[in-house]
Each structure stands twice: as C-alpha cells, then as structure tokens.
Amino acid sequence: MASISGICSSSPTLNHSTPKRRRTPLLPSSSFPSKPSPPRSLARETPAPQQQQQQLSAVTKPLHAGLEKEPRALWRRYVEWLYQHKELGLYLDVSRVGFSDDFVREMEPRFHAALRAMEDLEKGAIANPDEGRMVGHYWLRDSARAPTSFLKSQIDNTLVAICTFADDVVTGKIKPPSSPEGRFTQILSVGIGGSALGPQFVAEALAPDNPPLKIRFIDNTDPAGIDHQIAQLGPELASTLVIVISKSGGTPETRNGLLEVQKAFREAGLSFPKQGVAITQENSLLDNTARIEGWLARFPMFDWVGGRTSEMSAVGLLPAALQSIDIREMLAGAALMDEANRSTVIRNNPAALLALCWYWATDGVGSKDMVILPYKDSLLLFSRYLQQLVMESLGKEFDLNGNRVNQGISVYGNKGSTDQHAYIQQLREGVHNFFVTFIEVLRDRPPGHDWELEPGVTCGDYLFGMLQGTRSALYANNRESITVTVQEVTPRSVGALVALYERAVGIYASLVNINAYHQPGVEAGKKAAGEVLALQKRVLAVLNEASCKEPVEPLTLEEVADRCHAPEDIEMIYKIIAHMAANDRALIAEGNCGSPRSIKVFLGECNLDELYA
C-alpha cells in the first residue's frame, strides 16, 4: 500500500412533474522558402508608442534564407547550439531551424525585454492586465518565490493537504461509505479545458500500470460520452471518488457533468457528498455548493493560476497523487526547468531558445503551424495539452497596445511513428505550412526488459530510427524541426516539459507584445450558446401552446419563427427543431428535415403547467 512517502516522496523543489397529455405522432418520424515571399519585417507596420522601444527595425528574415545542408557545417551548428540540462537529462536541439547569427543578435534586445518582463511577473507584477491579475504558476513549484508570505503558506499548506488526503484515500483511511471494496478504486474527474487537459496528459504519461485508483474523465457536455463513463464504472461507482474541477466554478459543461453524475449516484442509492471533492476558487458557486452539501473535501484554485497553467496546482497534483505519481518529483522537475529558464543568455535558456525558433519559423506572426511529435506512446496527449497552452495563450486579436494583430500559432500532433503512416506524407511533400517539434525519449523500456527482435536491433531501435529518419527526410526537403530529448518519461521530466512550454509561451507572448494570460475570445461562443438555449425555450413555449390545442396545431418553421418574434432566427429555429425531433422531443407532422420548408412540427406532450405559467 502506498504511504505518504510513496505518494509525495522526494524532496521538493428537464424533468418537471407537471401534468402532461400524450400525443401520438401524426407521421413516423527545394529551397527555403520554396516560394519566394515578400520580405517579412519583424517590426510591426505601425508600432504604438510603447511598442517602439522594443521594436527592431532591421530584423528581417532573409528572402531566400537557405538551410545549412553541408554535413560538417551542420554538425558544427548542432554542437554549437545544443542545449543540455544535466540534472534533468534534457536536451534541446535547435540546429534544424534556420535562424542566422545575425537574426539572434538582432532579436537580443527584444529577448532581454521579454526576460525582464518574466522576472517582473515572477515577482508578482500584474502580468494579466485585462483581468488585473498576477500570474503565479511558477510559485507553485518554488513557493519561496511567492511575493507574500501569505501566498507562500497557501501554496505550502495546499500541498500538504493534497498529500495527506491522497495518502488517506490510497491507504483506505478515508473510505467510500458503501463500497464492498472498503476503499476508493476509481477517480471520475469532471472538468474541461485547463481543468482536464493537464490531468489527462499526466495520467497517460505517468500512471503506473496498476494505480491504486484508476482515473477516467468527463470533459464535455456530451450525454452519450457521460453515459459511457458512468456505464464503464458500473458497480464501482460505489468506490469512485468524483473530483469536480473548475476554477470559475460555473462552467456549464462541468456543471452538467456534475448533475449527470449526481443523478447516477441517486439512481444507485449512493450519497454523492461522501464521495465528492471540489477543486475551485474560494467562494465560487462550486465551492459554496460543496461546502453547503458537505462534500468529502475541497481544495483551492488560486486566482493567480490560470486553467491552462494549473497542472502544478491542486488541479494536476491531486489526481496525480491519487494515482501514486510522485508529485514532488514533478514539482522538482518544473522548478529545475524554471531555474534554467531564468538565464538571460538565450542559448543557455531553453524556453528562450524555443521561443526564438517559434519566432523564426512563424515570422513572429504565426505563419506556420507547430506539429508536436512525441515518439513515445505515453506522451500521446502532450500535443493536446500544448494545443490549449499555446493557442489559448497566443491566439489573440489585439496586442497590449490595442493594435489588431490576430496572433497565434496553431498546434497539432499525435505521436510517432504512428503519424508516419498518416499525415507525415503531407509534411514531407505537401503544403509547407508547419515546423515540427520531435520529443525524443532515450530510454526505450525499463532496464532488463529489452530484447533483440532481429540481430542487433530492438523494437525501440526501430522507433529511434523512425524519428531520426523522419527528422532527416523533412530537413532534406527544407522542413524545419526542433528536437527535445529526455532520458525517460518520469515525473521529473514531465514536470520539466510542462515548465519548459509554459515559459516559452510567456516569453513568446512578450516578444509579440500580447497578453498570454487571458482568453476573451472564448466568451463569444459561450454567449452565443446561451442565446441558442434561450431561443430554444421560446420555441418550446410556442410549440407547447400549439400542441395543447384540440386538435393539435402543427406549425411550419415560419409560423414558429413569427410566434417567437424571431423571423431572423429561422435557421437556428430549424436546427433547434431538427435536434429536438432527433431526440423524440418534437414530432414532425408533415415533411422531413431535409426540406426545411416542408415541415410541420408539434410536441408529443402538452405541458399544461407551462401553458398557464
């Protein structure tokens, strides 16, 4: 059985009971760049005053910048630029990105400004000006850096609370009330975006083959997906710890997931609060609900930690500890990486090196996509994790001076060599709109398990060969790549990888003068979704009124739209009705959904309460 030392071992660093009348349906229902492009100045065309200081008028990517191909010169470039972090066993090879020494020299002032901004951020500056917030995820792995002793003690106390709770759950000191097993065996994590992607990535990367608690996720408001997760738990629902994660505590998808899980608990005759854990900001809706209902435990999410950078907070640490992943090692790896990323010398600073490559490869305007290719199955979800980290941070319409810049870098990927049998054909020969980051893991298997499947060659040698071969073949066709190498996939190296990319994103955001720590764009979709649901309520009321008539009055789409006083929303009304019909909540009296103008619709039930409300 895992103990506290096993888990946290190393040193730190629409259901109304209303009268209804049933209705019967009326009807059954070569060179680089290969194509010369105009010179791309790294300076903005019309710099705002504050920007001008950091702008570098002469930094221009050469029109016909060629990639070094001469083997000895390429080897020299490899050796000259290879970054190694000895203690972490991590290497960063940027030799296959074609930046020139001149480019680096000219970018230096901008880097120094970015690194100074990062220093201020770590000291507690309001680095997220739109939201008036500090940005403190770096303090989570080195609490001594927190700007106040109160924040330091919050971090330290939370870590102790996580370790103690996880140990008590794993050892069976904290038990589910009605499980024959006598201890928790499963975790059901309910959360979305930054409240899911980190824990998903880390579970896939680091959970042992037989963890004390197995984890599964509800990270959407897809009813079928939720049903699937609950069905997979089966009778083990009685020994499932449900961790509801939401910084805001009000995200609709997460709330829906919680309501669905609570219904499953009721139907199984189980008491949800005794198996529920909340991770959220103090006094959020979720926090208050958990407190009032007396859930098993509550852990804080701090105002100064964003969702996409929350892996080292309770969001990531609690699920990891419950799977007996060494969270102090994760924190130590991240702290070591943070320290390296404080170097003011670009070539000694791995995050700055990454940001430099991104800037060069994408012309500082996101002109190329970032393809993440880990050659290791356990790192499969790294690209998904990075997709949010990079795209939600860098994908911004306006810069810090209010100029419209439409920044961002698109991120996708899966894993090698699997992807060599899928889209790498296009990377090698097709549209040249990307740069690759290979993630290489040197250790193939735990010691003592390897064997040669043909003389002198192991299975892992093939994986190695595939990575090296793809890197070479892409480069031969002028496709640039970065390679990050780690010795093994361990809590320490995973912590370091997370920290590396968090910092690279922060530095890059400074280079292009944007706020990496807010996400104003996602609000538009949420607001529009709310408007659709409000329209659906009006449609339902109109259909209910017509369906309560004797005889029932099926309506055309135009009639529904007119009675909703929303003729301009007829397309959305059609979609609402088609969705309701597909779910047996509306009945098509005439016509079919493929010919929207032909349909007449009514409800299968008349809701009298609703009608007279």
Ligand SMILES: O=P(O)(O)OC[C@H]1O[C@](O)(CO)[C@@H](O)[C@@H]1O
């Ligand atoms: O943790 P919360 O508040 O539920 O938010 C989940 C996710 O939603 C977002 O706010 C975007 O919609 C992400 O930034 C965040 O990670």
